[in-house]
Amino acid sequence: MIDGTFIPTQRRTGKANRPNYSGKHHRHGLHALALTDEKGRLICISAARPGRTHDITAARRDHILTHLRAVGLGALADLGFLGLDDDADAPVVVTGFKATRARKLTPAERQANCILAAGRAPVEHGFAHLKNWRILTKLRTDPARATHLLRALLVLTNLDAVAG
DSSP, X not given: OEEEEEEEOOOOOSGGGGGGEETTTTEEEEEEEEEEOTTOOEEEEOOOEETTOOHHHHHHHTTHHHHHHHHTXXXXXXXXXXXXXXXXXXXXXXXXXXXXXXXXXXXXXHHHHHHHHHHHHHHHHHHHHXXXXXXXXXXXXXXXXXXXXXXXXXXXXXXXXXHO
């Protein structure tokens, strides 16, 4: 399963910090993608990007689709990744259905979205375990240093899950 998350940070001064502002969350922060297994254990975490980065943009920059195809794996994703996988014959990333003003979802599409949401719940639990680390609440650093911190916390979270 794949998903992106916003990690709030304290605002740093200067024009260089403006890309870290997320209009969706109305605050400064960083964006990270994570891959989890079916039980919600974090497998991999991407580099920290500015907070205004969208899920699909981060996935394209990290070549997630290429890596998943190379190892023969697939992933469940939310609507933030809609349009990432354009291969209709052999999709690697499975997303739900999106309703528009002109086209409402059919009952079958709604049921498929519910099943997908239930299957994706563990990825949200994986992010919750990662965000429990207190150091992330006081984060005030650039994305390069935050990447190292996130990857260290990934290892500690997995050690904590194995020991606990």
